[in-house]
Amino acid sequence: MSKRLLTAAIGVPLALLIIYLGSLSPHIISAATDIVSIMAVFEVLSAAKYTRYRSITVLSLLFSALLPLFFCYDELRNYAIPVAFVFLIILCGATLMRHKEIKFDELGFIAFISICIPFAISTLAFFYFQWREHAIFLVVYTLVTAWVADGGAYFIGTAFGQHTLCPQISPKKTWEGFFGGLVTTVIFSVILGFGYELIDELMTGEKHFTVNISLLVMAAVVSTFLGLMGDLIASLLKRQCGVKDFGEIFPGHGGIMDRFDSVLFVAPFIYLLFKMFFPITMIA
Numbered sequence: 001m002s003k004r005l006l007t008a009a010i011g012v013p014l015a016l017l018i019i020y021l022g023s024l025s026p027h028i029i030s031a032a033t034d035i036v037s038i039m040a041v042f043e044v045l046s047a048a049k050y051t052r053y054r055s056i057t058v059l060s061l062l063f064s065a066l067l068p069l070f071f072c073y074d075e076l077r078n079y080a081i082p083v084a085f086v087f088l089i090i091l092c093g094a095t096l097m098r099h100k101e102i103k104f105d106e107l108g109f110i111a112f113i114s115i116c117i118p119f120a121i122s123t124l125a126f127f128y129f130q131w132r133e134h135a136i137f138l139v140v141y142t143l144v145t146a147w148v149a150d151g152g153a154y155f156i157g158t159a160f161g162q163h164t165l166c167p168q169i170s171p172k173k174t175w176e177g178f179f180g181g182l183v184t185t186v187i188f189s190v191i192l193g194f195g196y197e198l199i200d201e202l203m204t205g206e207k208h209f210t211v212n213i214s215l216l217v218m219a220a221v222v223s224t225f226l227g228l229m230g231d232l233i234a235s236l237l238k239r240q241c242g243v244k245d246f247g248e249i250f251p252g253h254g255g256i257m258d259r260f261d262s263v264l265f266v267a268p269f270i271y272l273l274f275k276m277f278f279p280i281t282m283i284a
Contacts, residue, residue, distance in 0.1 A: 015143070023136050026128040030072045033125045037064045037118035039256040043246040044113050047238065053102060056094050060114040063087045067115070068122035072129055084115060117257075120264040123271045130271075134280055137196045138270075141189070141216065145223040146266040147259075148188045149181035150231065156180025170235040173228075182224045189213075189220040193279075212279040219273055226269055227262035234261035 022029030041064040042051070051057045063083075070080035088111060095107045124142065128135040157177020165173040193211040201207045234257065238246065247255020 016140075019136055019139050022125075022128050022139070023132065026072070026125065026132065029128050029135075029139075030068065030122075030125045033072075033122045034065055034068045036256055036260065037068055037121045039247075039249075040117050040121065040260055041113055043255045043257045044117070044237070045110065047241040047243045047246050048109065049241070050106060050110060053098070056091065056102070056110060059087070059090060059094065060110055063114050064118045067118040068125065071119065071122045072125045074129075087111075087114070117264065120268055121260060123267040124263075126271050130275075131278075137192070137280075138274065141192050142267050142270045143263065144188050144192060145185050145220050145270070146227045146262040149185040149220075149224045149227050150262050151181070152184030153177035153181030153228075156184070166232055166235075169232055169239065173232075178224075178228060181228075182221065185220045185224050186217055189216040192216070207283060209280050209282045212277075212281070215273075215277055215279045219270055219279075223266045223269060226265035230262045230265045234258070 018029065018032050022032070038061055042057075042061060045051050045057055045060065066083060067080065070076045070083055091107065091111055095102045095104075124139055127138040127142070131138060153173070154177065157172070157174045157180065160180070161172075161174030161176045163175045164171060165175055165178055190213055193213040193216045197207065197209070197211050200209065234246070238244065245254030246257035249255050
């Protein structure tokens with residue numbers, strides 16, 4: 001518990017600093033998502049013991065580094081699909097050359113991880129390129145809906161949990177923890193929405209926009225379910241790989257993937273939702 005809190009005390013301010021610096025230059029947040037993507041992919045490949053295929057590991061990590069850049073920058077976005085196609089062709093070619101060692105299901109897993117993780121994490125950078133003026137709020141809200149639900153579920157589940165949620169996948173998760181995380185996320189969403197309006201008014205002396213609190217609450221509810229799904233998928237993968245955590249970079253929390261597993265479904269969902277229904281309305 002003490003390690004978990006200490007890591008959070010250091011990690012949260014660091015994350016907020018990176019989010020703020022990203023508002024000054026989107027290249028910073030793009031580089032940050034790039035690094036997170038590479039580390040997350042490497043952790044998963046290591047857990048699955050696929051790093052023994054060194055050439056394919058290097059290829060996978062190189063692609064994981066390039067893909068967020070192609071998604072983030074307009075001048076490169078049209079080349080994202082061709083680059084992904086080339087990656088798959090090279091990956092299949094490498095598999096054919098080492099067909100006695102590499103199984104086809106391993107090929108599919110490596111391709112899936114190398115594409116999905118960088119894409120999901122790079123959506124955090126999309127907010128800066130799409131809505132730079134409100135990017136800090138949007139990214140903080142996205143991470144809060146994922147991490148606060150996880151944290152609320154952990155603490156409430158530890159204190160009051162009695163009914164297990166998925167005992168064969170994650171024995172420590174409980175229904176009490178899940179609903180505790182859901183309520184916690186909704187509360188924080190309301191606080192963030194009203195707080196963003198208040199901060200703008202205090203800093204400028206007038207109200208420039210309104211935040212759709214109802215939309216934030218609805219998104220938070222859906223995100224809690226999606227975050228749980230990402231968490232359980234990661235837990236299932238760890239169980240099948242025979243590892244407790246994907247890494248040890250965050251004492252008490254595990255690795256990069258252990259922290260971002262709930263973000264993998266939440267970030268793309270919130271980005272796509274806000275593309276259709278933007279939660280901030282400017283006051284004329």
